[in-house]
Amino acid sequence: MTDVRKYLREWAMPHVLCPGCAHGIVLKSFLEAVDQLQLDQDKVAMVAGIGCSSRLAGYADLCTMHGTHGRAPAFATGLKLARPDLDVVVVSGDGDGLAIGGNHLIHAARRNIDITVLLLNNSIYGMTGGQVAPTTPQGAIASTSPGGNSEASFDPCRLLTGAGASFVARVLAATPIEMTKTIVEAMSHPGFAFIEIVGDCPEYFGRYNKAGGGAEMLNFIARQGESVAVPLTSKRFVNHVPAPEPRPGLRTGVLNREIRPVYSGVRGAVSDEA
Amino acid sequence: MAETRLIQGNEACALGAIAAGCRFFGGYPITPSSGIAEQMVRLLPGVGGVFIQMEDEIASLAAVIGASLGGSKAMTATSGPGFSLMQEHIGFAAMAEVPCVIVNVMRGGPSTGLPTSPSQGDVMQARWGTHGDHPAVVLAPSSVGEVHELTVRAFNLAERFRTPVILTYDEVVGHTRESVILPDRVDVVDRPRPDEDPGSFLPKRVTPDGVPPMAAFGDGYRFHVTGLAHDERGFPTQDNAVAGALLTRLHNKIDDHLDEVADVEEYMLDDADVVLFAYGIVGRSAHEAVRRARDRGVRAGLFRPRTLWPFPSGRLAEVTAGVDRVIVAEMNLGQMISEVAGAAAATTEVVGHLRADGKPITPSELLETVLAQGGDRP
Ligand code: SF4
Numbered sequence: 001m002t003d004v005r006k007y008l009r010e011w012a013m014p015h016v017l018c019p020g021c022a023h024g025i026v027l028k029s030f031l032e033a034v035d036q037l038q039l040d041q042d043k044v045a046m047v048a049g050i051g052c053s054s055r056l057a058g059y060a061d062l063c064t065m066h067g068t069h070g071r072a073p074a075f076a077t078g079l080k081l082a083r084p085d086l087d088v089v090v091v092s093g094d095g096d097g098l099a100i101g102g103n104h105l106i107h108a109a110r111r112n113i114d115i116t117v118l119l120l121n122n123s124i125y126g127m128t129g130g131q132v133a134p135t136t137p138q139g140a141i142a143s144t145s146p147g148g149n150s151e152a153s154f155d156p157c158r159l160l161t162g163a164g165a166s167f168v169a170r171v172l173a174a175t176p177i178e179m180t181k182t183i184v185e186a187m188s189h190p191g192f193a194f195i196e197i198v199g200d201c202p203e204y205f206g207r208y209n210k211a212g213g214g215a216e217m218l219n220f221i222a223r224q225g226e227s228v229a230v231p232l233t234s235k236r237f238v239n240h241v242p243a244p245e246p247r248p249g250l251r252t253g254v255l256n257r258e259i260r261p262v263y264s265g266v267r268g269a270v271s272d273e274a
Numbered sequence: 275m276a277e278t279r280l281i282q283g284n285e286a287c288a289l290g291a292i293a294a295g296c297r298f299f300g301g302y303p304i305t306p307s308s309g310i311a312e313q314m315v316r317l318l319p320g321v322g323g324v325f326i327q328m329e330d331e332i333a334s335l336a337a338v339i340g341a342s343l344g345g346s347k348a349m350t351a352t353s354g355p356g357f358s359l360m361q362e363h364i365g366f367a368a369m370a371e372v373p374c375v376i377v378n379v380m381r382g383g384p385s386t387g388l389p390t391s392p393s394q395g396d397v398m399q400a401r402w403g404t405h406g407d408h409p410a411v412v413l414a415p416s417s418v419g420e421v422h423e424l425t426v427r428a429f430n431l432a433e434r435f436r437t438p439v440i441l442t443y444d445e446v447v448g449h450t451r452e453s454v455i456l457p458d459r460v461d462v463v464d465r466p467r468p469d470e471d472p473g474s475f476l477p478k479r480v481t482p483d484g485v486p487p488m489a490a491f492g493d494g495y496r497f498h499v500t501g502l503a504h505d506e507r508g509f510p511t512q513d514n515a516v517a518g519a520l521l522t523r524l525h526n527k528i529d530d531h532l533d534e535v536a537d538v539e540e541y542m543l544d545d546a547d548v549v550l551f552a553y554g555i556v557g558r559s560a561h562e563a564v565r566r567a568r569d570r571g572v573r574a575g576l577f578r579p580r581t582l583w584p585f586p587s588g589r590l591a592e593v594t595a596g597v598d599r600v601i602v603a604e605m606n607l608g609q610m611i612s613e614v615a616g617a618a619a620a621t622t623e624v625v626g627h628l629r630a631d632g633k634p635i636t637p638s639e640l641l642e643t644v645l646a647q648g649g650d651r652p
Contacts, residue, residue, distance in 0.1 A: 009498075012509055042472075042494050047340070058498055058509060063491035065343065066500040066510075067336065068366055074333035078340025078348070079491065081324045082298050086344070086492045104336075107329040265324040266315055 004031040007041065009061050016055055020206075020214020022173035022199030026120055027056045029176045030089070033183035034062075045088045047076040049101060052127045052201075053093035053120035070101025073108040076115050081265040084114075087187060094121040094135040098154050102134075106163035109192050111263040116186045116193040119156055120173075122201040130204030141208040156196045161256045166191040168256040173199035174222035178252070185254065191262045198224075198250065224250040277456045283421045283447040284309030284351075286454060287377055288317055290425030291349050293460045296375070297323035298348035300337035302330055302356060305389045306445040307379035310351035331356035335363035339372045343499060345490030347429055351377035353445075354387060357396055358403070364438050365404030366501045368524065371478070371486065373432035373465055375425070377441045379448040382632045391632030392444035394554055394605040400440045401583045407521055409528045411535060412440045412583040416557040418452035424580065430463035431535060435527055436485055442582070444605065446555045446634050468495065477508040478520075484527030528584060536586050539578040542568060543593050546575030548648030551590075551614050552603040553579050556635045560603055563640035567648070574644050582610070587617035594618040599647050603627040603635055 008031070017023050034044060044062045048054035050069035057064040063086070067075045072090045080088045097105050097119045108115065124142055125131040132142035132149050135156065139148040161168050167189040171179045179197060186193035200206060200217035211217050281289070287310050291299075299314040301307075315325040324341070328334040331352050338348040352360060357378045367374050380396050382388025387395075396403075400412045411431055415424040425441055432439040468475050468487040477497040479486045489495035502510040503517035511517060528535060539557070542564055543549065552560035557578040567574035577593060577600075579586050594600055600618050602611040607630045615624040627643045629635050 009509075011507075042496060043492055045491050058500070061496055063496055064498045065340075065491075066498065066502065067339075068362055068501060071332060071336045071363070074328060074336035075340040075343075077326065077328070077333075078298065078300055078337030078342075079344045080340075081326060081337070082341035082344035082346040082348070083490075083492050103329055104333050107333070265326045266319060267322075267324045268319050 002032055002035045004028055004035065007031040007034060007061050009059055012059050015059055017052060018203040020200070020202040021052065022122065022214070022218060023053055023056055023120060025173050025176050026118065026179070026197055026199065027059060029179040030118065030183055031060065032180040033187060036180065036184050037187060039087055043086055045079055045086045046091060047072045047079065047088060048091045049093070049096040050127070051093040051096045051125070053091055054096060056091050070096050070099070071104055072096070073101065073104040073115070073117065077108055077113050080113055080115050084264060088115040089187070090115060090117040092117060092119050093126070094119065094123065094156070095125045095133045098134045098156060098159070106159070109160050109163040109165035109194065112164065112166055112191040112260055114191055114262045114264070116183070117195070118183070119194065119196050120199055121156060121196050122199045122205060124201050124205040126201045126204055130208060140205070142204070143208070157255050160194045165194045165256065166258050166260055167193035167254070169194070169254045170196045170198065170250070170252045172221055172252060173197055174218040182254070189257070191260065276458055278453060279456060280451055280453050281418060282309060282449055282451050283418045283443060284379065284449070285313050286418045286422040287351070287425050287441070288313030289456065290422040291375070291429065292317050292321060294426040294429035295347045295462050296349050296429060297321065298338065298341035298346040299323070299325050299350065300328050300334040300341070300348070301350050302328055302334050302352065304353045304356045306381055306448050307351045307353040307377065309448065310377060331359035332362060335360045335374070335376065338374050339363060339367055342372045342374050343491050345493065347373070347433065349375040349377065351379065353379045354381045354383050354396065355385065357399065361399070361403040364440070365406060365408060367438035368404070368408040369501045370499050371436040371488070371524070372438070373436050374438050375428045375432055375441060376438060380442060380444045382630070388632040390445060392446045392555065392605060392634055393630065393632065394444055394556065394609070395630065396442060397582060397606070398609045400442055407525070409437060409525050410440070410583045411435070411437060411528060412442060412581070414553045414580060414582045415441070415443050415447065416554050416578070417447065418450060419454040420580070421447060422454065422456060426460045430461070433463045433465040434485070434534070435531070436465060436488055437528065444555050472496065476506045478504060478506045480506060480523065484523050484530060532584060535581055535584060536589065537580040538586050538589055539576070539580060540593065541576040541578070543575035543577065545573050547573045547598050548644060549575050549577055549594060549597050549600045550603060550640065550644065551577050551600050551610070553582055553610070556603050556605060559635050559637045559640055562637035563644055566637065566641050567644045570645070572644060572648050574648060585613045585617070587613070590614065590617040591619060594622045597622050599623045599625060601625055601627050601643055601647055603640055605635060606630050
C-alpha cells in the first residue's frame with residue numbers, strides 16, 4: 001500500500017462525504033493506480049460531473065474539473081482531443097452518468113475516445129437526498145419511490161458494451177485491491193475504458209432500505225459479487241432489501257476487452273478523409 | 275497581400291476564427307449555422323487543429339470548454355434550438371472563466387420556428403439565457419466582412435477577459451455571399467498566463483484588472499475548476515462574502531473595461547432629429563434609409579451597436595440628448611427596445627419598427643417609418 005497523501009489536496013479536507021460511504025475507497029484505489037502507473041501528476045486530468053461521486057475530483061492533487069451534471073464525458077472529450085498528452089479520467093455517478101448524462105457516455109464509448117470512466121454506482125441519488133436512480137433495483141425504496149421502485153433498472157456494463165466501449169469492467173467497492181488492479185488495466189487500455197464500481201450509500205439507500213451502515217452494505221454487496229474469473233455460488237442476493245428484484249448476475253471482473261481504432265477527432269493534414 | 279474573396283457570412287466566420295487562432299471546434303448540425311462547421315472541418319486540420327461533431331449542443335459547448343481548459347482557443351456554432359441547449363454551459367464558462375466563442379446564427383423561433391428565415395429573436399437570450407447573474411459579451415456583425423472582423427474580436431475579448439463571448443447574426447448575414455477583402459494578418463490576443471511558480475499559483479487570484487491569469491491543464495499547474503461558487507484557490511465555498519465578491523468581480527472585469535468592449539457605428543448623428551437604432555442586418559437597411567431620408571431633407575441618423583451587450587447605455591444617452599425620436603428597428607417583437615427606452619433621454623420618444631415574420635426589414639419600409647416619425651421637421 002502506498003501513502004497516497006502526496007496525491008491529495010489535504011488543504012481541502014475535511015471532505016463532504018458521509019461516514020461509511022464507499023466513495024472514499026474509490027478515491028484511494030484510484031490514487032493507488034496513479035501511483036502504480038507512475039503517472040506525472042501534472043499530466044493526469046480528473047473530470048467530474050455533479051453528485052457525491054463527482055466531488056472526489058476536488059480532493060485529488062491533479063488537474064481537476066467539476067463540470068455540470070452528466071456532461072463530464074463531453075468535457076473530457078474536448079480536453080483529451082486538445083491535449084492527447086494527458087491521461088483523462090472521468091468520475092461519475094449512476095444518476096450523473098446514466099440518467100442526465102447517458103447520451104454523452106454512450107457517444108464517448110462509441111467513438112472510442114481514449115479516456116477512462118469510473119462510474120460509481122450506489123443505486124440512488126445521494127447528493128440530492130435519496131431519489132430513485134436508473135440503477136435503483138425494482139422494489140427498493142427511495143424518496144421518490146416510497147412504495148418501492150417499479151421501474152426497470154439499467155445494467156451499466158451491458159449498456160456500455162452495447163455502445164461499443166472497448167474495455168468494460170465491474171468491480172466492487174468492497175474489494176479495493178481488485179479495484180486498483182482494474183483501474184490500472186483500464187488506464188493502460190488504448191481507447192474508451194469503463195468501470196462500474198458497485199458501492200453503497202448508507203445515508204440514503206441504506207437508511208431507506210434498512211440495509212445497515214457502510215460495513216453491512218459493503219458486505220452485502222460483496223456477497224452479491226460473482227467474479228467472472230471464479231464464480232461464487234448461491235450467496236447472491238441476500239434479501240436485506242424489501243422484496244427487490246434480484247440483480248441478475250452481478251458479475252465482476254473485465255467483461256469486455258477489444259482493440260479497435262482510437263478516435264482523436266478530425267485532425268492531420270488531409271481533411272477529406274473525414 | 276490582402277485577399278479579395280466572394281464568400282458567405284458563415285465562411286467568413288470560420289476564416290476569422292482560424293485567423294484569431296481557433297484550434298478546436300465542437301458542434302452539432304443545425305440550420306442555418308451548419309456552414310460554419312462544414313468550413314471548420316476543412317480548415318482546422320491544416321493548421322494543427324481538431325474538429326469534432328458532438329452528440330448535441332450541450333456536449334458541443336462542453337467539449338469546447340474542455341479544449342479551452344487544455345489551452346486551445348475553441349469555438350462552437352449553432353442556431354435557435356441549439357442555442358437554447360447551450361445556455362447551461364454558457365453559464366459554466368462564465369462562472370469558471372473559460373474563454374470560448376459561441377456563434378448563434380439566428381433563425382425564426384420560438385421552438386423549431388422558421389429554420390431558414392432570419393430573425394433577431396435571440397438577443398435577449400444571448401444576454402440572459404443562462405440562469406443566475408452573469409456578465410455577457412455579445413457582438414452583432416451586419417455584413418460578411420464584419421463577420422470576419424468581429425469573429426476575430428470575439429476571440430480576442432474572450433481571451434482578454436476569460437469569458438464566453440457570443441457572436442450573433444441572422445440567417446441573411448450567414449448565407450449572403452459578398453465580396454470581401456480579408457486582411458493578411460489580424461491582431462491576436464492571448465489569455466493572460468501565470469508567471470508565478472506552480473506551488474504558489476492561485477487559479478482565481480484577484481488581480482488589479484479583475485482577470486486572473488489562466489494556466490492550461492497539463493502545463494505544470496495543478497488546479498481545480500468548478501461551476502460552484504469558489505475562492506481564489508478555485509475550490510468550492512459556502513462563504514457568502516467570498517461568493518458575493520466572486521460574482522461582483524465577474525461583472526466588474528467587463529464593466530471596468532467598457533472602453534475595450536464597446537463598439538458602435540454612428541452615422542449622421544450630429545444634427546439628427548430622428549435616430550434609427552438598429553443592429554445586425556437591419557443596421558444595413560437602416561443605414562440606407564438614413565441616406566435616403568437625408569436626400570429628402572429629413573435629419574435622420576443611425577446608432578448601430580456592433581457590441582450589443584454590454585448595452586451602450588451611456589453613449590446612447592449622450593447622442594439622444596436633444597433628439598425627438600428614436601426608432602428601434604429589429605426583427606423581433608421588441609427586445610432591445612426596452613434597453614433603448616431605459617437609456618434614452620427622458621424627453622426622447624422611443625418607438626419600434628418591429629417585424630417577426632421571417633422577412634428582413636427593408637430600407638424602403640424603414641424610410642416610410644422615418645418619414646412618418648420625423649418627416650415633419652425638414
Ligand atoms: S449521500 Fe450517500 S453517496 Fe453521498 S456521500 Fe453520503 S453516503 Fe455517500
